[in-house]
Amino acid sequence: METPLCSICLESDDILCTGCQQKIDDGEMEEVAVEVSRLLFDLSQDIPTLEDVEVKEVRRTEEAIVVITAAGDGPKVVGKNGEVVKELADEFDRSIRVVEDSGKPQEVIENLLEPVDLQGINTVYKPDGTEQKIVVDEDDKRRVPMTTDEFEDIVEQLTGESYILSFE
Ligand SMILES: [Zn+2]
Numbered sequence: 001m002e003t004p005l006c007s008i009c010l011e012s013d014d015i016l017c018t019g020c021q022q023k024i025d026d027g028e029m030e031e032v033a034v035e036v037s038r039l040l041f042d043l044s045q046d047i048p049t050l051e052d053v054e055v056k057e058v059r060r061t062e063e064a065i066v067v068i069t070a071a072g073d074g075p076k077v078v079g080k081n082g083e084v085v086k087e088l089a090d091e092f093d094r095s096i097r098v099v100e101d102s103g104k105p106q107e108v109i110e111n112l113l114e115p116v117d118l119q120g121i122n123t124v125y126k127p128d129g130t131e132q133k134i135v136v137d138e139d140d141k142r143r144v145p146m147t148t149d150e151f152e153d154i155v156e157q158l159t160g161e162s163y164i165l166s167f168e
Pocket residue numbers: 005006007008009010016017018019020021
């Protein structure tokens with residue numbers, strides 16, 4: 001298993017090595033990544049499919065935890081019938097979103113929104129260029145467990161492009 005933690009810190013429940021602590025101090029890794037990575041490692045003792053996953057980053061948003069995996073590893077981190085995600089949700093008492101770093105904008109956006117439906121991605125033409133707008137039904141707004149800023153930030157990180165989230 002690969003996570004933002006080094007393998008020594010991953011397998012211990014103790015304090016972090018100076019390298020991992022430095023990543024937190026530098027803002028490269030969130031505290032929640034430590035807890036989530038260690039829990040996933042513990043779960044991998046019973047769930048062998050977790051053994052070869054790569055977790056790239058874990059971020060805490062207003063009401064969720066977003067687990068960013070390497071391309072193709074999303075289903076393993078979700079688990080059979082969502083068993084892994086359920087464990088995480090119980091442990092942290094938050095909803096969990098698993099997003100693959102696939103480089104495919106539509107997929108990233110849909111995974112982040114799940115179970116809320118994406119209404120569409122529109123190109124808006126403005127005097128100073130174009131803007132990509134992600135449209136979600138305004139009735140679904142409270143079901144999106146993160147702020148608009150958090151959402152847009154994660155989408156930009158994973159797609160390399162900036163998008164506007166709009167509830168309409
Ligand atoms: Zn470490």
